[in-house]
Amino acid sequence: MWSVPVPIPGNPLGYTLVYAIESPRGPVLVDAGWNHPDAWAALSGGLAALGLDVSTVSGVVVTHFHPDHAGLAGQVRQASGAWIAMHENDAALVRLMNEFAAREHAAFQTDMLRRAGAGPDEAAEAMGERPPPPALPDRELRDGDLVDLPGRKLRAVHTPGHTPGHICLHLEDADRLFTGDHVLPDITPHVGIYPYDREDVDPLGEFLDSLDRVRDLGPLDALPAHEWIFPDVAARAAEIRHHHEEKLERLRALLAQRPQPLTIWEVAAMMTWNRPWDELAPALRGMAAGEAAAHLRALEARGQVRRVAGVDAVRFHALDS
């Protein structure tokens, strides 16, 4: 088994770790990297340096649909005839992204940002760029499925939260867990809700349950998609859960001090980010608002916060506990 760091141009994360597991039918990749010529050169060159030709890859299993993971899967398939596999929930999103025209997408975003309480100028700036949608998968995975990897036991563990179809991959014959973005050694993944004012899902609640799932797998070695390989995934999963519980409690306490219900945008501006709100780039404010919304939704699901639908925007206030 090998890892190849594949650069993500212009992104502070730096690179995606693509893993290659050898098999009699040819290597299977876990994730593929960002769709960019430099990334392709790093992936194909990195595999060649290991004595693996990209044309011999038999499959790509992606941990989730994000462009730094699934972006290059289509090009690997073109070069090798490999299958692409992902969880059925993310496959459904990829189908939707391929059908959604850019103009419809922009209108949808603007409307969502308005309901979240962003001003018109801010909403226009917070839209961010939309990378081309990833290639459609050939195979869809469900929780517990074995990946087509002859001679090894690689099982999909559904860990929704960062995306609805995020999977970790348990290499059961070697006590290792490919964690994608779900569990990283130093940072924690973005957990947002989309659109922000959705009431029918609770991604942060799911993310916390998914951390418990990983904790219950025991002290496996973790092979994450960013940063570095680390031991005892169970301990790190428990630590991340604790971090979010504290963040939820701080947010609940903050809301309890405010007499007036607040918009998602106002809540996001009050929360602690890695830099002050005023210094956050517009696209990062959009991400922060999604994260604030996911925390509000999780508190609402726990009965600690209630939403008030207004004509202009949705607002939230704390309930007495």
Ligand SMILES: [Zn+2]
């Ligand atoms: Zn991701």
